[in-house]
Amino acid sequence: MISGASLAGSAAAILLARRGVRVALLERRSDPEAYKVLCTHSITANAYPVLDELGLIPAIEKAGALHNDARWYTRWGWIEPRAAPGGPELPYGYNIRRSTLDPLIRSHAAETPGVDLLLGHQVTGLVRETGRTVGVLASTPQGEREIRARLVVGADGKDSAVAKFAEVPTRLHENTRFGYLAHFRNLPLQGGIGQTWFLEPDMAYAFPNDDGVTVLAVLPDKKRLPAFKEDLEGSFLEFVRALPEAPPIDSAERITKIIGTVNYPLLTRDPTAPGIALIGDAALTGDPLWGVGCGWALQSAQWLAEAVASAAAGRGDLDRSLAAYARTHRRRLRGHQNLAVDFAKARAFNPGEQLMFSAAARDESMARHMYMFAARLIGPLRFLNPVAMAKAWAINIKHRGAAVPPAR
Known part of the structure; x- marks a missing residue:
């Protein structure tokens, strides 16, 4: 049973079902077109093999996903990664809006034999026996129901209900930046690729996406928050206009409101508990300025499927398999998260x-x-x-x- 049918949950459902596991994929929202709004909309290259295994690459490219090539501004000039002369192209991921990506991967999961997509199902509690979780209670359009499973997977984001009901230990790390973003159409960028500005301590990025839409975000030090609160739109536009080689936002069409958050701590949880696994943001929520959340969501889904599929299908020791997943998750992501936690203090480069x-x-x-x-x-x-x-x-x-x- 998986709670959450966004990136991590849908990917895990597909990969587990292909390995012989029957999966109930619960999604609290009833709309199959629902998507995550506050996101960098970028899938880092580390997740390309997961997209490939899922068979999604042709579909997302057809939907207009762009290679997420990028250049980065620093006080020493621009860092502009290029393939070595005569060498292979640089590995890449994709920029694609969640309004496009989420319904696509969710429908792909629903069409996978062995996956039952249950929309409008919100986890309201856990079913426990002899110290371990053996299912969930869920609020549904037809009333509350009990769903039992050998394994309950929390893919329900940073505010994970599964993690809360299981009382999984959670560590919060303060992020001393805040962030706002907006979507622009027909916003030209240097080289036609993503741009990131390291302004020490402030940050900004512009990522081109499908359908000619660019996601433009600013992540200033919280010391600037009072001024932003006084005039959000004016402060946002002024910040962008002052960037080196600033994107010409005044000649582009802004197609969304300016949205964001003033408090977005980094979060780390133990990725497993008896009968439970956490993936995506439910296990680890990184700093949004790095744009790693989508990639780690997909990777953690793959690591889980590889580790627990046989046991979840009743052909192995589930606790041992969960321990293997937890080791992989910590080994692959803990170092990255430790660096991000330190940089989230909104300091200049060390x-x-x-x-x-x-x-x-x-x-x-x-x-x-x-x-x-x-x-x-x-x-x-x-x-x-x-x-x-x-x-x-x-x-x-x-x-x-x-x-x-x-x-x-």
Whole structure:
């Protein structure tokens, strides 16, 4: 049984069902076209293999998804990752609006043999026996019902009801930035690709998506929040206009309201409990400025399916399988999350970040190395390995005469 039929839940349902598990996929919303509104709308390249296994790549490309190539502004100049001469193209993910993606993957799940999509089903409690979860209570259009399962999967977001009812330990990490975004049509971007601005400590990004729509977000230090609250629209537009190589928003069409949140802490939960697994934002909610949530949702769904499918179908030890999933989840994501938690303090770059970002702005091979980390194709230890840091040091020594502007 899976609670939540968005990215993580729908992906897990498909992958489990293909491995022989009968899946009840519960979604609290009754509209099959429902989607997550507040999102970066970007799937990092680490999740490309999951999309491929799901068979979704042709469908999302037909729907207008764009490769999420990007360039990043720093005080040392722009970091512009490019493929090595004569080498393979850089790995990529996709930018696609959730209004397009969520209904697509949900319908794909509903059409998968072995998946029962139950819309309008909201988890209101857990069924417990001998210290473990064996099902859920759900509010439905026909009244409350009990649904039993060998495994209950919480794919119900950062405010997970499954995690709350199971009393799964939760760690919150303060995010001292706030964020607002809006969608623009016909907004030209340099090179036609995504742009991110590291303004130390403020941040901004512009990601082109399907149907000619660009998602433009600002993530300032909370010290600027009082001014934003006084005039949200004016502050948002002023912030964007002041960006280096600012997108020409005044000549584009804004097609949505400016939406956002002033309090978005990072969240980490134990990914398992007896009879329970958590995936996507229910297990780990990262800093939205990095745009990693969609990719990690898909990856965690795949890790879970690989670890527990046999046991969930009654052919193995479920607790042992859940422990294997938990180990994979922590090993693959804990280091990334630890770095994000530290950067969420809205500070300027620390010396190590200065070393790597400045080198990446000055050297194409270092720009590619940074791209692999930003795409979450390598972890922090590989990103900050001694060879890479020594190379960055050598590159910066060559440029030691160049003036380095202060952090903004």
